[in-house]
Amino acid sequence: MLQQPTDTTTEQQVAENTDFEVRSLDAMSVNESRIEHKWYDNLKYMVVGILFGIVFVKAEIVSWFRIQEMFKLQSFHMYGVIGSAVMVGVISVFLIKKFKIKTIDGEEITFHPKTFNKGQIIGGLLFGLGWGITGACPGPLFAQIGTGATAIIVTLLSAIAGTWVYGLLRDKLPH
Amino acid sequence: MNLIELIKQPWPWYVAGPLIGLTVPALLILGNKSFGISSSLRHVCAACMPANIPFFKYDWKKEMWNLFFVAGILVGGFIAAHFLANPEPMVVHPDLVADLANYGITDYSNLVPIQLMNWEALITPRGFVMMVVGGFLVGFGTRYAGGCTSGHAIMGLSTLQWPSLVATICFMIGGFTMVNVILPYILSL
Numbered sequence: 001m002l003q004q005p006t007d008t009t010t011e012q013q014v015a016e017n018t019d020f021e022v023r024s025l026d027a028m029s030v031n032e033s034r035i036e037h038k039w040y041d042n043l044k045y046m047v048v049g050i051l052f053g054i055v056f057v058k059a060e061i062v063s064w065f066r067i068q069e070m071f072k073l074q075s076f077h078m079y080g081v082i083g084s085a086v087m088v089g090v091i092s093v094f095l096i097k098k099f100k101i102k103t104i105d106g107e108e109i110t111f112h113p114k115t116f117n118k119g120q121i122i123g124g125l126l127f128g129l130g131w132g133i134t135g136a137c138p139g140p141l142f143a144q145i146g147t148g149a150t151a152i153i154v155t156l157l158s159a160i161a162g163t164w165v166y167g168l169l170r171d172k173l174p175h
Numbered sequence: 176m177n178l179i180e181l182i183k184q185p186w187p188w189y190v191a192g193p194l195i196g197l198t199v200p201a202l203l204i205l206g207n208k209s210f211g212i213s214s215s216l217r218h219v220c221a222a223c224m225p226a227n228i229p230f231f232k233y234d235w236k237k238e239m240w241n242l243f244f245v246a247g248i249l250v251g252g253f254i255a256a257h258f259l260a261n262p263e264p265m266v267v268h269p270d271l272v273a274d275l276a277n278y279g280i281t282d283y284s285n286l287v288p289i290q291l292m293n294w295e296a297l298i299t300p301r302g303f304v305m306m307v308v309g310g311f312l313v314g315f316g317t318r319y320a321g322g323c324t325s326g327h328a329i330m331g332l333s334t335l336q337w338p339s340l341v342a343t344i345c346f347m348i349g350g351f352t353m354v355n356v357i358l359p360y361i362l363s364l
Contacts, residue, residue, distance in 0.1 A: 037206075039239070041206075042239055042240045042243040043243065044205050044206075045202070045205065045206070045208070045240045045241075045243045045244040045247065046243040046244065046246055046247035046250070047247065048198060048201050048202060048205065048244060048247065049243065049244040049245060049246065049247020049248045049249075049250070049251060050247040050248075050250050050251040050254065051194075051247075051251060052195065052198055052244075052247065052248055052251060053247060053248035053249065053250060053251020053252045053253075053254070053255065054251040054252075054254055054255045054259065055186070055191050055194045055195060055251075056248065056251065056252065056255075057251070057252050057255035057256060057259075057286065058182070058185065058186045058191070058255050058259060059185065059186040059187075059188065059190070059191030060185050060265065060286060061191065061195075062252070062286055063265060063286040063287075064286070064287055064288050064291075064292075065265055065267045065271065065283065065286075065288065067350075067354075068271055068275075068354055069267065069268050069271055070350075071350045071351050071353070071354035071355065072268075072270070072271065072354060072355065074268035074270055074271055075268055076188070077188050078188075079188075080187075080188030080189060080192055081188045081191050081192040081195065082192065082324070082328060082329070083192065084188065084189060084192030084193050084196065085192045085193065085195040085196035085329050086196065086328070086329055086332045086333060087192075087193075087196065088192070088193045088195075088196025088197055088199075089196045089199040089200075089329055089330070089332070089333025090332070090333050090335070092196065092197070092199050092200035092203075092333070093199065093200070093203075093333045093334050095200075096200060096203060096204075101204065103203070103204055103205065103206055103207050104204060104205060104206075105206070107206075107207055108207075109203050109204070109207050110207060111209075111334050112209070113334075113336060114321065114322075114327075114331060114336045114338045114339055115338065116337070116338040116341065117321075117338075119319045119320055119321055120320050120321060120327075120338050120339075120341050120342040120345065121341060121342075121345050122319060122320075123315075123316045123317070123318070123319025123320030123321070123342075123345075124316065124320040124327075124341070124342040124343075124344075124345025124346050124348075124349065125316070125345045125348060125349040126312050126315060126316030126319060126320075126349065127312065127313060127315075127316025127317045127319075127320055127323065127345075127346055127349060128316070128345060128346040128347060128348055128349015128350040128351075128352070128353065129312050129316070129349045129350070129352065129353045129357070130309050130310070130311070130312025130313035130314075130315075130316055130349075130353075131313065131324075131346060131349065131350045131353070132349065132350040132351075132352070132353025132354040132357075132358060133304070133305055133308070133309030133312065133353055133358065133361065134305070134306070134309035134310060134313055135287075135288075136313070137212070137213075137313065137317070137323045137324040137325070138212045138213040138215065138216060138245075138313060138314075138317060138323050138325075139212040139245070139248055139323070139324070139325055141310075141313075142212075142245045142246075142248040142249045142252065143248050143249065143251065143252035143255075144252065144286065144287050145249055145252065146248070146249040146250060146251065146252025146253040146254075146255075146256065147252045147253065147255070147256035147285075147286060147287075148253075148256055148257075149285065149286070149287040149289070149292065150294070151287075151292050151293045151294050151296070151297065151306065152287060152292065152306075154297060154306045154307060154310065155292070155306045155307070155309060155310035155313075156310065157310070158306065158307045158308075158309075158310030158311045158313075158314065159216055159310040159311065159313045159314030159317075160216050160219050160220060160314055161310075161311060161314065162216075162310065162311040162312065162313065162314025162315035162316070162318070163213075163216040163217050163219075163220055163314040163315065163317070163318045164220045164224060164226075164228075164231075164314075165311075165315060166230075166314070166315045166318040166319050167217070167220060167228045167230035167231050167318070168226075168228055168230075170228075170229075170230050173319065
């Protein structure tokens with residue numbers, strides 16, 4: 001059921017274009033579906049998230065101790081997880097491109113190249129330092145809270161604050 | 176050993192890794208979504224406190240799927256911890272156990288080191304750095320880098336993008352530096 005927006009005014013289009021410009025610099029989804037979805041359609045992503053969260057906890061990927069072992073080269077576990085995940089990802093993307101697989105709604109699957117900027121180096125190093133301390137990237141923070149480690153809510157709120165401060169200082173930072 | 180007992184054991188990397196990798200095609204096929212988790216933090220900022228900052232002025236509702244996804248991760252964590260939990264303490268490398276014992280960390284009953292990260296520890300210098308400073312670096316750094324382990328290391332490398340490889344290498348350099356050089360001082364606080 002493809003629906004073109006019919007009530008879009010010029011002002012809105014301009015606003016949307018600026019929006020796109022800001023957003024396209026980032027690793028977020030810029031693929032806007034032309035299909036009107038109801039809110040509950042998002043529940044399918046929640047189901048994927050639940051399965052993902054279970055794997056996170058059961059494979060101890062969200063464990064601070066496993067991250068310490070990884071950075072002390074005391075265990076192959078995390079390298080195995082990330083390496084095999086990337087391999088499955090590469091093969092999946094290759095197959096999607098080769099057979100032009102569409103979404104379940106029949107839409108084309110699109111990929112957006114990431115452009116290089118200094119942020120990937122400076123931000124990457126800063127995140128790495130934080131990863132070493134907290135033993136968690138953003139995904140595991142949510143899973144840790146789910147396991148009942150309520151104090152990690154503070155870490156998550158602090159991460160949200162960090163994102164906010166980045167947004168505030170963005171124009172002044174080297175990119 | 177029956178199936179439930181098997182599931183309750185810690186899952187090996189060759190089971191978990193491919194399942195995580197399958198998240199990439201699952202999100203693409205379900206709705207043309209690029210796998211990425213740190214963006215959710217930005218959407219929370221945009222939804223709760225945009226404060227007229229251009230970086231947060233966008234229609235976050237279009238990215239609602241991402242918030243449902245991370246809410247799912249939280250629920251998944253709850254399910255795994257309450258219904259599928261391994262009753263045994265974690266098995267950790269003996270060198271790490273010996274090392275952490277020097278800092279009074281001896282409890283392996285939880286995935287999170289509860290002696291380091293808990294509500295009471297928050298007001299101590301060590302706990303503050305571990306939770307507040309660490310969290311801030313995660314949020315600031317991932318957004319500055321334009322993605323985290325999921326967006327760059329998994330989604331970015333899956334689509335063979337070299338900027339993501341640069342970012343992933345920098346994540347690792349930062350992590351190695353922290354754990355081997357800086358963290359001993361933080362743990363001694």
